[in-house]
Structures are given as C-alpha cells and as structure tokens.
Amino acid sequence: MTIEELQHKANEVRQDIIKMLLEAGSGHSAGPLGMADIFTAFYFEILNHKPEDPNWGDRDRLFLSNGHICPVRYAAMAHAGYFPISELMTLRKLGTRLQGHPERKRLPGVETTSGPLGSGLAQAAGYAYASRMDNKRFRVYCVCSDGEHDAGNHWEAVLFAGKNNLNNLTAIVDRNNIQIDGHTEDVMPLEPLDEKYKAFNWHVLHVDGHNIEEVIDAANHAKAVYENPTVIIAHTIPGKGVDYMENDPKWHGAVPGVADIPGEPPKGKQAQIALHELRTLGGKIRGEHE
Amino acid sequence: MLNPKAELSTKIFQKDIDMIPNRQGYGEGLVIAGEKDERVVVLCADLTESTRSILFKEKFPDRFIEVGVAEQALATLAAGMANYGKIPFISSYAAFSPGRNWEQIRTTIALNDVPVKIAGAHAGLTVGPDGATHQQLEDIAIMRAMPNMIVVAPCDSIEAKKATIEAAKNGKPTYIRFAREKTPVFTTEDTSFKIGRAEILWESENPQVAIIGCGPLVYEALLAAEQLTRMILVNTMVINCHTIKPIDEEMIISAARKCGAIVSVEEHQVNGGLGSAIAEVLTRNYPVPMEYIGMPNSFGESGEPDELLEKYKMKSKDIVEAVKKVIQRKIN
Numbered sequence: 368m369t370i371e372e373l374q375h376k377a378n379e380v381r382q383d384i385i386k387m388l389l390e391a392g393s394g395h396s397a398g399p400l401g402m403a404d405i406f407t408a409f410y411f412e413i414l415n416h417k418p419e420d421p422n423w424g425d426r427d428r429l430f431l432s433n434g435h436i437c438p439v440r441y442a443a444m445a446h447a448g449y450f451p452i453s454e455l456m457t458l459r460k461l462g463t464r465l466q467g468h469p470e471r472k473r474l475p476g477v478e479t480t481s482g483p484l485g486s487g488l489a490q491a492a493g494y495a496y497a498s499r500m501d502n503k504r505f506r507v508y509c510v511c512s513d514g515e516h517d518a519g520n521h522w523e524a525v526l527f528a529g530k531n532n533l534n535n536l537t538a539i540v541d542r543n544n545i546q547i548d549g550h551t552e553d554v555m556p557l558e559p560l561d562e563k564y565k566a567f568n569w570h571v572l573h574v575d576g577h578n579i580e581e582v583i584d585a586a587n588h589a590k591a592v593y594e595n596p597t598v599i600i601a602h603t604i605p606g607k608g609v610d611y612m613e614n615d616p617k618w619h620g621a622v623p624g625v626a627d628i629p630g631e632p633p634k635g636k637q638a639q640i641a642l643h644e645l646r647t648l649g650g651k652i653r654g655e656h657e
Numbered sequence: 658m659l660n661p662k663a664e665l666s667t668k669i670f671q672k673d674i675d676m677i678p679n680r681q682g683y684g685e686g687l688v689i690a691g692e693k694d695e696r697v698v699v700l701c702a703d704l705t706e707s708t709r710s711i712l713f714k715e716k717f718p719d720r721f722i723e724v725g726v727a728e729q730a731l732a733t734l735a736a737g738m739a740n741y742g743k744i745p746f747i748s749s750y751a752a753f754s755p756g757r758n759w760e761q762i763r764t765t766i767a768l769n770d771v772p773v774k775i776a777g778a779h780a781g782l783t784v785g786p787d788g789a790t791h792q793q794l795e796d797i798a799i800m801r802a803m804p805n806m807i808v809v810a811p812c813d814s815i816e817a818k819k820a821t822i823e824a825a826k827n828g829k830p831t832y833i834r835f836a837r838e839k840t841p842v843f844t845t846e847d848t849s850f851k852i853g854r855a856e857i858l859w860e861s862e863n864p865q866v867a868i869i870g871c872g873p874l875v876y877e878a879l880l881a882a883e884q885l886t887r888m889i890l891v892n893t894m895v896i897n898c899h900t901i902k903p904i905d906e907e908m909i910i911s912a913a914r915k916c917g918a919i920v921s922v923e924e925h926q927v928n929g930g931l932g933s934a935i936a937e938v939l940t941r942n943y944p945v946p947m948e949y950i951g952m953p954n955s956f957g958e959s960g961e962p963d964e965l966l967e968k969y970k971m972k973s974k975d976i977v978e979a980v981k982k983v984i985q986r987k988i989n
Contacts, residue, residue, distance in 0.1 A: 471740070471769050479740055480769040486733045486761055493737025493745075496722070497698075500743075520761065523730035 368411050373579045376446060377407040381608050383442040383455055385641065388622050391459040394467070397605035397618040398436035398512065401543050401576070405510070405601055406443040408582040415505065418448035421476035427505050428494060430478050432487020432521075433512035433541070434468040435620075440477070441465050449476050485518025487511060488538055492528045492596075495536040503535075506590065510539045514546030517555045522567075528596040529568030536596040537589040538569075541576070543605040545616040564598045576601035609641045658886070659879075663858045664847035670883060676839040679873065680778045682814035683835050684709025686821025687746060691717050697825055698738060700724055701748040702731045707837075708748035708778040732758040735773045736765035744772055744825055751777025751793035751834055759799055766830045767805045773831075774824045775800075780810075780834040781872065781924035782952065782969060783962035792957040798929025800832045801902040807831040808902040809852060810871040810923070810931075813842045816899060819850040827852060836924070838962050840873035855905035859883075861892035865987075866980045867912035869896045870922030871931050874950070874971060878922045881976035891980055904934045906942070913943045918983040920948045922976060924966075927951040946986035948979040 368376070381403045388394045409429055410416075416426045431440055438458060445452045450464075457463035464474040468482030481487050491509035498505065515521055528536055540560070548554050557563075561571045570592045574581040582601065589597035605619065606612025617628055627634045659665055668674045691697045691713055700722045701710045714721040724731050728749055735745035747754060755762050755775055766773045780793045801808045807829050811817035817835060824831040831852075849856060858875070859882045868878045878895045885891045896912060898905060913919060919939070921932030932949040939945060950971055957965060966972050 479736070480764060483760055483764050486729070486765055489730045489733035490737035490740065490765055493734035494741045495737075496734070497738040497741040497743045500698075500719070520729035520733060523724070523727035524733070526727070527724060527730055527734060 399439035410447040434481035484515035485520040489524035576603035679817040680835040682817030684712035686818040687713040690825035732761040739771035751780035789956040859895035880973035
C-alpha cells in the first residue's frame with residue numbers, strides 16, 4: 368500500500384471506531400481514534416502475519432497492553448481480513464468475540480487478555496524471552512499507553528527487558544498525554560520519559576504517531592537494533608479526527624451523547640458534531656468511567 | 658486404623674520419622690519435571706534458595722529466570738512465556754505470590770487460561786518468627802475463588818514432589834502451596850496421588866467422624882485419630898484432601914454419609930479455606946454437623962511454629978476436642 372492508501376485506510380478505521388462505539392452504547396473514544404494511524408500501519412505494513420491463519424506460528428506478535436483501546440485493534444483487524452467488518456457492530460454485546468476488553472480465548476489474533484493496566488509489556492517481554500530461547504525469528508510488539516507508566520508492573524518489565532537485551536521486543540508508547548483523571552504530567556509526571564527508558568538500557572525513538580511513514584520507518588529501525596529492546600514513543604493526539612475531543616482528557620473514558628460536560632458541546636449535539644466530522648451515523652453511546 | 662492401601666510410612670507414629678520441609682519436594686519435583694519436559698522453565702523472585710528453586714537452577718541454568726523482587730512481573734512474564742508455549746513455574750513466598758500479584762494472576766493467567774504453575778512457599782502460620790506479614794493464611798481462599806485455577810496443598814515433601822510433577826503435565830493454571838518448616842514425611846513413593854482425588858489415610862470400623870485436612874496438619878489429624886482410637890473414645894476416618902479445587906465432592910459426600918459429622922483441618926483462615934469448600938459441598942448435598950480447625954479470623958504473630966500452632970489451636974489435641982464437640986452436636 369502507498370502511504371496515501373494507508374492514510375485512507377486509517378480514516379476508514381476511524382469511522383468504524385465511531386460506528387462501533389455508537390452501536391455498543393459505551394466505550395472509550397479518545398485512545399482508539401488517536402491510535403488509528405499506528406494500528407493501520409501495523410496491520411497493513413509492519414506485521415508479518417496471515418489474517419486467514421491467525422495462529423500461524425511464525426507471525427509477528429502484537430500485544431495490546433492498554434486493552435481499553437481495543438476498538439481500534441478490532442477495526443484494523445477486520446479491515447485486514449481477520450473477520451467480517453459487520454462483526455464490529457457486535458462490540459460489547461452479549462455473546463460477542465469483541466469483548467469490552469480483549470480476551471485471547473475469544474478472538475484469535477489478539478494474542479492476550481488485557482485491560483488492567485501495566486501488565487502487557489511484561490507478558491510481551493516473557494513471550495519475547497521464551498521465543499528467543501527457541502531461536503524464533505518473529506518479532507514481538509507491545510502497544511502501551513502513557514498513563515500505564517504509573518504502574519510498577521510496567522517498570523518491572525522495563526527492567527527485565529533491559530537486563531536481558533530483548534532486541535526482538537519493540538514497545539510502542541501512545542504518548543497522548545491524557546489519562547482518566549487529567550493530563551499525565553498533572554496526575555503523575557512521566558517526563559523525561561525517553562531518558563528513563565535509556566537509563567533502563569532501552570533504545571529510544573520518537574515519532575509523530577499520525578505520520579504513518581515515520582511509524583513504519585521506526586519499526587524497521589528497531590529491527591536493526593542488536594543490543595537493546597526498542598521503545599517507540601509515538602506522539603499522538605487523543606480523539607484525533609473529532610475537533611472538540613482532541614487533546615481533552617474529558618474524552619478519554621467518555622463518549623458523545625451522554626452528558627453535558629462543561630466547555631463541551633451540549634449533550635444533544637456532541638454526537639452530531641462528531642458524526643459530521645467523521646461522517647458517520649448514530650448517537651446513543653455512554654461514558655465508561657462515570 | 659491406618660488404611661493399608663494408602664501405603665503410609667512404616668515409621669508414621671515413631672519418634673524417628675523423617676522430617677523434611679515440603680518445599681524441598683517442590684525443588685526435587687521441579688528437577689524431575691524439567692528432565693521429563695524441556696518446556697518447563699522456572700522463574701523466581703529473589704528467593705531461589707529458600708523456595709528450593711535452586712535445585713532446578715543448578716540443573717538447568719538456561720531455563721531458570723531471575724526476575725528480582727518483582728512478583729507482579731513474576732506472574733505476567735510467566736503468563737507471556739506460557740502463552741508462547743513454555744510451562745513456567747513461578748517461585749516466591751505465598752505472602753507475595755499470590756499475595757501481592759493476585760490481579761495479575763487472575764487476568765493474565767486464569768482468564769487467559771495459560772498453564773502457569775504458581776508455587777507459594779512459606780505459607781501458613783508455621784513460618785513462625787517472621788510474624789504476621791509473612792504468614793500467608795488467605796491464599797487458599799483467594800485462589801480457589803478464581804475460575805480455571807487448580808489449588809493444591811501437599812501434606813509432606815513426597816506429596817509436594819508428586820504434585821509438582823503432575824502440575825507440569827496438567828496444562829492448567831495451578832497453585833501449589835508449601836510450608837517452611839520441617840514436617841513429618843508420612844506418605845511414601847507408593848502412596849497414591851492424583852490432583853483432584855482425596856485419599857483415605859485412616860479408617861476405623863464404623864467411623865463416627867471424618868477428619869478432612871490438607872497440608873502438613875494432616876499429620877496432626879492422624880495423631881488425633883490414633884489417640885481417639887487408643888483411648889477407645891471415637892472411631893474416625895482421616896482424609897487427605899490435598900486438592901482444594903477441584904474438590905473431591907464424591908469423597909466428601911461419601912464421608913458425610915458414612916460418619917454423619919466432619920472436622921476440617923487446615924493451616925489457613927477458616928474463612929474461605931478448605932473447610933469452607935467442604936461446607937459448600939455438604940450444604941448442597943448432605944448437610945451434617947461440622948467443626949473447623951484453622952485460623953479464627955485473626956492474623957498471626959511472631960513465635961516458634963509449635964507455639965503458634967498451640968496458641969491458635971491447630972494441634973492434635975485441638976482436633977480431638979473438635980471431634981468430641983462435633984459428636985455432641987450430632988447426638989443432640
């Protein structure tokens with residue numbers, strides 16, 4: 368795919384995220400919208416995988432630590448051919464394979480069960496360590512949020528991967544600067560994040576998380592790093608694509624159409640405005656962390 | 658009398674009975690499991706010597722992974738390794754694993770349904786002088802509440818070895834609890850062991866009370882049974898219910914029908930432990946009077962192991978008293 372085609376695909380993924388959330392009636396808005404470009408880059412360019420054979424042994428593994436942004440993963444997987452796009456509309460409904468937070472046993476291809484924050488990188492590191500014991504050549508990727516860097520379990524994994532020079536492991540940090548209670552630097556400051564990773568024996572790259580070419584280049588760059596695990600700090604705009612959601616912590620765990628929020632469009636118009644911008648339909652979703 | 662089919666130690670009631678901590682059986686079991694299956698790996702959180710993981714480390718250094726004092730990573734790294742296809746055993750003290758990392762175990766091991774084996778050493782009151790922080794007395798309760806999880810509390814070092822070897826083969830998330838202290842080795846290599854199946858170790862004619870225990874206190878139960886018989890007081894049966902989950906319902910119902918009264922014995926909080934698991938079976942199937950030997954909703958404290966067992970009433974004489982009490986309730 369050309370970069371332009373990938374950008375077009377990412378836009379389709381974004382529109383499906385909104386459609387899914389509207390149909391589901393609950394969920395997270397900002398994170399999935401902000402990560403649409405990166406997940407599109409992974410499923411259509413970076414990953415060595417076979418959507419028709421999700422358990423193919425030599426596939427690259429993509430772990431998602433911050434499971435709450437799973438709508439973006441589901442949408443990208445559906446577009447890549449893992450399952451019919453129509454199944455996206457079952458998100459969060461009884462009997463669905465698309466659980467509110469992803470579960471390994473329910474949907475082939477999600478690699479692990481996640482949601483409780485801070486535990487994904489350790490699972491990815493354990494996986495990378497085990498596969499290196501057997502000289503496997505596939506790569507292990509792990510998408511993390513910035514907010515989950517508050518968790519001790521995450522830093523335990525950073526220590527472990529640094530100690531063991533897990534060069535087959537690449538972490539991607541969604542550096543969108545928001546978490547549920549506000550801006551990350553107010554809730555629990557993380558900067559200088561890159562210096563922290565360097566001090567833990569990681570190779571650090573920064574990318575514009577909405578520049579698909581940069582994301583692909585960084586993932587390729589990481590393959591050439593021999594001595595260390597690599598972290599790609601991807602600077603993203605939460606809520607990307609819906610103007611009033613962008614960079615606003617209020618939309619981390621909220622969705623349009625549920626409540627009048629000070630400083631935001633009135634309840635009855637939130638969905639309409641979002642839909643206008645993303646050209647989708649709907650309007651009955653409710654927030655996650657009320 | 659002792660059940661001859663149980664093939665218990667000939668030295669069972671002698672003073673020179675072998676005394677070995679059952680965590681030693683874990684270490685020996687790890688080596689055997691590692692020899693049988695190269696997928697077996699061991700992760701340890703800075704307690705390699707005392708959890709006896711050192712035996713595996715010495716034999717298979719390339720399959721031993723030190724993670725430092727990081728029990729949450731211990732569980733989640735192992736979850737990733739099991740997801741890949743390894744059979745990880747994770748070694749720490751029960752106070753920390755599953756004490757500290759319960760949520761990680763729940764989400765990334767149990768819900769994920771990957772075959773990580775959680776070894777909780779130094780469980781129970783008999784950790785002794787270390788005090789209440791290190792006396793894990795709630796682990797059975799928190800682990801048996803978890804879907805997909807198997808929970809085993811071996812009674813001695815030989816049974817601990819068997820449980821470790823069998824856990825490596827069962828393909829399921831499994832918690833095994835071990836103790837610190839040297840305790841009597843009263844089973845033998847020939848004693849039957851299968852996860853999920855309780856064993857009758859003692860059965861007198863027309864037993865009136867069934868004593869059902871797990872862990873090293875099963876030995877105290879046998880001492881109590883022997884004493885009750887010798888004093889011609891009460892005929893009993895003693896059941897080693899090493900697997901708390903899945904519990905051997907058939908055995909428990911059968912014991913309740915045969916005896917009409919039950920005493921549970923465990924080095925764990927009465928709330929939520931083996932006794933509770935037994936009571937759940939009884940109330941649904943065949944309710945009979947029941948008494949509980951265990952920690953009475955209290956934390957422990959520093960002291961010598963035997964002093965603590967005396968103070969918190971988990972010795973054979975306390976079991977004798979519980980048997981007398983439950984018989985009175987049955988008669989009334």
